[in-house]
């Protein structure tokens with residue numbers, strides 16, 4: 067067959083003339099742009115952010131932690147703006163990423179904490195399952211029901227205004243139109259997972275792994291480094307009635323019988339990018355995660371000795387948003403570390419319980435051997451802990467006086483992140499800081515004052531909880547197996 071690539075490309079001379087003529091108009095276009103840009107950008111978008119209004123609390127990030135923060139505060143009379151940079155709520159537990167909830171709720175000494183997670187959490191477990199497993203609608207309906215919440219989907223918070231250690235405004239930009247909104251409030255909650263609001267405001271943060279001597283943690287490496295837990299691009303295939311061919315791609319990573327995996331799903335352990343920067347290289351990491359999935363599938367479908375067995379398997383879903391586990395952790399008035407957890411050194415300001423093991427991930431050694439420097443599989447190592455109440459001082463920034471946080475970006479060491487990063491735990495942290503926001507409003511104080519002066523009021527709220535106590539308990543999957551009995 068003659069190849070079309072041998073033909074010389076035809077040059078459209080008409081286009082060249084038009085392009086040359088267009089250059090003549092460049093100065094006019096520049097003048098028009100400069101005139102417009104005094105108050106508007108070229109697309110007619112106002113240059114200055116539009117005022118989105120005054121709120122009592124602005125929550126940034128609509129994962130489990132952010133949703134629970136917003137719901138908890140709203141139910142206690144706080145006027146909330148919830149800003150989420152995706153079209154759906156749920157973060158890693160949404161149908162976009164498809165990670166199931168883990169860890170325990172309703173644990174002593176505050177067994178009512180977690181009723182809220184029970185209310186909005188999916189009833190079925192499983193990673194990388196069909197989209198309806200993650201019940202996006204349930205989460206968003208709960209938010210829509212609260213008259214005190216204004217929800218801003220598709221808005222990415224990318225700027226802050228700070229005065230004397232206080233955030234005065236968060237600026238968020240619509241991811242499709244580019245329009246910017248400015249949100250004002252006396253209190254903010256960083257539930258972005260990445261500590262983005264705190265970092266933009268100048269708060270101290272930690273990233274990577276601390277050295278063993280930093281916090282006297284036996285599991286920490288001798289020397290500090292920037293290794294983190296990685297990103298997962300999960301996927302699955304389904305059996306169909308007819309043959310389901312897949313292109314034999316030439317642009318993927320090199321696979322072989324030894325390197326490829328003839329499997330029908332990629333779960334949590336398809337994890338990559340541990341040595342990369344989770345903020346600046348996140349898209350590159352996600353792209354590599356996708357490349358790996360397509361390369362492996364292409365090999366299995368076209369070359370593997372298992373290809374006949376896979377002939378009717380169709381790639382049904384590949385995540386297009388990477389599932390992140392770790393990036394930046396904001397420093398609070400207390401930093402939770404390994405020995406607090408393993409020796410159960412309880413603090414007086416304990417709040418939401420963390421119950422999962424200290425679960426830390428590392429590149430899978432056999433995958434490193436096959437793909438040195440380009441690993442995409444991981445292993446997990448677990449350390450058992452007793453249930454541990456996370457100190458309230460881990461839930462607000464030590465530097466930015468009106469900033470609280472919930473989820474994986476709270477004040478913990480890398481090792482302690484191994485247990486607190488579970489989403490039911492993050493949801494309960496959100497429930498707690500929502501309560502704290504209501505007390506800040508009522509008493510006209512800042513989060514640190516809740517620790518210093520009003521912790522007994524927070525205890526009362528945690529005893530009651532804000533979730534519906536009468537619903538059937540459906541959060542009984544993926545509780546964590548290695549928890550020791552107290």
Ligand SMILES: Cc1cc2nc3c(=O)[nH]c(=O)nc-3n(C[C@H](O)[C@H](O)[C@H](O)COP(=O)(O)OP(=O)(O)OC[C@H]3O[C@@H](n4cnc5c(N)ncnc54)[C@H](O)[C@@H]3O)c2cc1C
Pocket residue numbers: 126127128129130131132149150151152155156157158159165166167168169193221222223224257258259260262297298300333334335389390391472473474475487488489490492544
């Ligand atoms: C593959 C995988 C398996 C896992 N297994 C489990 C498990 O079995 N059980 C479990 O509980 N946990 C599990 N985890 C860990 C858990 O998913 C994360 O630790 C958890 O998602 C952290 O919750 P979060 O609310 O802090 O962050 P996220 O879930 O990431 O939510 C943060 C939200 O904020 C939004 N956001 C971020 N930046 C901005 C911004 N600037 N402006 C506006 N919005 C923003 C994001 O879009 C996102 O929706 C797993 C993680 C992965 C990747």
